[in-house]
Amino acid sequence: MKNFLRIALGGLVLGGSAMVATQDQAVGYTTIGGTLGMSQRDFRLYNNFNGSSANNNTTINANWPQYDGAELAMWKGGAEWGSRAHGDGSGDTSQGTVGSGTANFSYFWNGEASGVGGTNDNIISSLGGSSGGVLAFAETPINNGWRIRFYGDAWSWQDGPGSVGSGIDIQGVACHELGHTLGLGHTTASGSTMTAFISGTGTGQRSIQSDDINGVKFLYEARDDNKMPWIDSISGSLVPGGSVTINGGNFSPTNNTVWLQSDVVTGGNTGGDAEKVTGISSGSGTSMTFTLPNSGWTGGALHVQMDDVGKKSLSESHPFDGNGGGGTIGNDTIILTASSFTPPAGSLVTFSWSGAPVNSPYTFVWDFTNNSPFFATYSGLVGTGTTNVIGTGSINRIVPNGGSGRTVYMEIQVDDNGVIHDSNTLTISVP
Ligand SMILES: [Zn+2]
CATH class of the missing domain: 2.60.40.1930 (Macroglobulin (MG2) domain)
Known part of the structure; x- marks a missing residue:
């Protein structure tokens, strides 16, 4: 059974379904049942937006390497829910920091997909047609994955990165729909990302608010600073076979894993899996060095997973400009x-x-x-x-x-x- 949770333009009564929602408090966030396990943290975009304004941002931001257009907007929309700031948190003029969730949860951006995927493949895509004032919807329940569809032809979608004029903001709507897929329903707390309606262009939904943060903390618990690893910096030779050093904290003495973006581009589930480098030791808990594989990965986002599989084990995402700076990246991604x-x-x-x-x-x-x-x-x-x-x-x-x-x-x-x-x-x- 599909559970459509929708975001609509203000003024139209839409959304909701028989499966919504457990009311947790008199005013505020709701939940839809379930959370995303460690094998479901991935999200991708099948970039089939046809509108001319959906992919017209071609400026690369150093804090968001190797992506532009709708992909960059989606990446930021997901990263906003992250446990900590993505990199230095910069790169969006509408908010001070991207990465505000402060729970034991971060999405893993795995770049592009080559198809819309099934309802459990964690892919965002555009959909033809329209449904009244509905902008987009998330297909849940989420425990085995999800799918998000934007009504791509019905609205003038804009990829930002700043103000989006008269169109509708991809990033803000993505942040809202991804809130559904991590387990949140709609909220009655005005000004929140998870309200059922947007006003204006939707850029206000880019930045999650205190009620949204309370919701993600309810589902995944407040970030455990004594356990969850984090990343301060990445340095070294960011090419195949290169030696890379990650500085941060809460790394395990042995058996740390680095999650890299996979270069597998599919419309199916396997394309969402991270390319993992396993068995990395960190004597101090604050620094580790590993060798980049010769193939299988691309630049974009990187996470560290400590020697555990629980929800507190995965760090926030960090920009990783692998092979970047005019080199060769994204092998076989086209x-x-x-x-x-x-x-x-x-x-x-x-x-x-x-x-x-x-x-x-x-x-x-x-x-x-x-x-x-x-x-x-x-x-x-x-x-x-x-x-x-x-x-x-x-x-x-x-x-x-x-x-x-x-x-x-x-x-x-x-x-x-x-x-x-x-x-x-x-x-x-x-x-
Ligand atoms: Zn919604």
Whole structure:
């Protein structure tokens, strides 16, 4: 059974359902039953917003590395519920600190998904159509996961990052819907993120208020500063195989785990799993050093989990600009496919991609050798151009007549403000 909890524009009576809600106090937050376990802390975005204003923020903020557009807005909307400030807490002009929950709870931002997923895959996406004044809804119950849908075509969604003019703020609505998925219902405390209605553009929902904080503390308990690990800084060589040092506190002597964003981009449950580096020791409890895996991860957010599996074991998220600064990041995060993998010479093939950084220059390359990643080594260009506002695109090419019997390898690369993202390698065999 689906339990739709909705946020509506002010003035319209909407939302609620038979499963809502346990009233915990006369005035204030409510709960919907259940909390998110440690395997359900992930959240992702399938960025299928069509509106031109939903992905027009292309400015990277150092406290939120490697994401822009709607993805950045979603990430901040979730990070606001975190146990501590995300990084230094900066990066949003509408609030002093992002990361205000102060409970034993933090979401794990795992970047993009390639589909809307099932109702338990913890993916946010856009949905066509409309439902009166409803902006978005969360499909619960939450114990086995959730799904959030925005009515993408019905409203003029804006990704900020500051004031959003006459549209509706993605970040504020995301913060509200993610409040449902962590276990909160609507509140009667005016001015809270979890009120059933927004007024104005919804930017006021970006910053959770005392009643929202009381709600997340009720569900997950107030942050335990004697147990829960935290991160002050990350330094070292943030590339595959690099040695990285994390400074913070409450690390276990042995068996700490670092959660990195996975480079698996799917519309299913596995894409939500963190790429974990396990078995890390910390002699002092305040510093640990580990080696970054050679593959499987991307930059974005990083957490530390101490030697425990309980709700107090996972730190807040910290910005992790892995491979950043003009290097190569996001290996295989773009999904590239073709209308045929065995096209005859002289035939037309459509190549299409999704999950790319938006509004960014792309280079589509080929070679007779699989040089993945092809950043510097390729024989020729399939094409160049600029990705669209939702990071998808396609290009048609005719297979050269001389191609019979040859196999070529292809990859698309997108330059996101100096950071290169690339796709999976396509193998095309011409019969
Ligand atoms: Zn709601």
